[in-house]
Amino acid sequence: MGITKATPTPATLAVEPPPVKARGRQKAWTASTDEKRERILQAAEALFDAQGYAQTTMEQIVQQLGVTKPYVYYYFHNKQEIYETLCWRPAVACFTAMDFPEDDTRPAHAKVAEGIERLIRATIEHHPAAFFPYREPQVFRPEYLAMQKKLANHFYDRMCALMEEARADGMLDFKETRLTALAACSLPGFLYHWYRPDGRLSPAEVVRELSQLAWRVLGLRTARRRPARASADEKPPPPETSS
Template sequence: MTSKHVDNANRAALSRAKANGHNGEAISSKEPVAVPQERPLKFRDEVAQLKRDRIVDTAADLFYEHGYANTTLDAVAEQMGFSKAFIYSNFSSKPELLVEICIRGVAHVHEAVEGALNLRLDTRTTLALVVERYVSSVLKYQKYIAVYTREEKSLPVDEAIRANEKRRQFFSMIADFIERGRDEGVFKSDDPLLSALTLGGSVTWMAFWYREGGRLQPHEIASNITRSTMLMLGAADADK
């Protein structure tokens, strides 16, 4: 290789080094490499959330089976195979744990129904989808919903007020949908809010009587409640 070829090769190598941000400096194999911190931090957050989720799930099981008043944090810790200190490292008290259960249950149901309404399908299709997702969400978080319904009286006063406001917003959302359907001539309802509460009562009560593997499957329950709601709302083709 001639000196001209060597010079050209050196210049090409230097250009590549500059393009890679080395500015012509020697590249050392010992140069420290920055380790991204985002993943380790995210991993720790995920582990912490999994711990909280497990505590909440275990507490929901025990509150559902034995009642809030009859369940201690010692019982929750024992069920998990940990010390009570593990519980306190995530929740400061039993009331705080109850609040978390109630908030999660309400939030999941609200999100499911709101998602169906936001699809902006035709009114009858929307009603069927609302009921289907309402039923599915209540059954998926059955123990959360049952605990919230039964133990709401045990919530701290400020949290009970907050829960009542969330519930009011939820049923107002359904009532607004029923009112729109009435304005379209699809539904007949003298009191859309009462109709929404009636629907809510029939779905929420499943949290107490439904048992997996029972006579009716979730889709059959949803179909029956949809038909009953159509009849209640005086939908013209409810019998189809």
């Protein structure tokens, strides 16, 4: 099943979360202002990770940066906007993981396998912000949650369509499509309980192990495992499928 005109694609999906109610004046985006916004986001991300949303104040963000409050308010309306901006980036990265170019003629099972790996990799690469929604889901505004749901539906519509195509090809073995998709994608969701960048397994090894576990949930016909990749930037090997 292809993407219809009404279905969002990476080109049409919003790259920023829904705006908070306008307050004050903000700079237009330029290379310089983007750099300053990034500094604010990085400082806030560290504080949110260390002590949570409720315990983090704009004053603490300001102190962490060594700037004045007007400096921060010039780029963000409030703490909520900073938090939602941090969370929106991994949401887009994860929920577009099953998008492939129209001229990608690979079989559906190969796309499903790669999409799962992309999802897990994006979750890890966006640590710790990718885990904030799991830790404090009550923080978000209804407008944000509505857009997040739209993104999630986009992802699962694409994934389920590919899964059914792969099952028809005899390359996946499952019964309930949506339930199986949710089960496979729940694996990276549990990362927030235990994942640490400096943990026993490297990021590349975590991606590889979780990808292979998810492939099993999907009933993907795979062959032997291969050694872990050394770099977190390298992809795990694709599944070897039998003919």
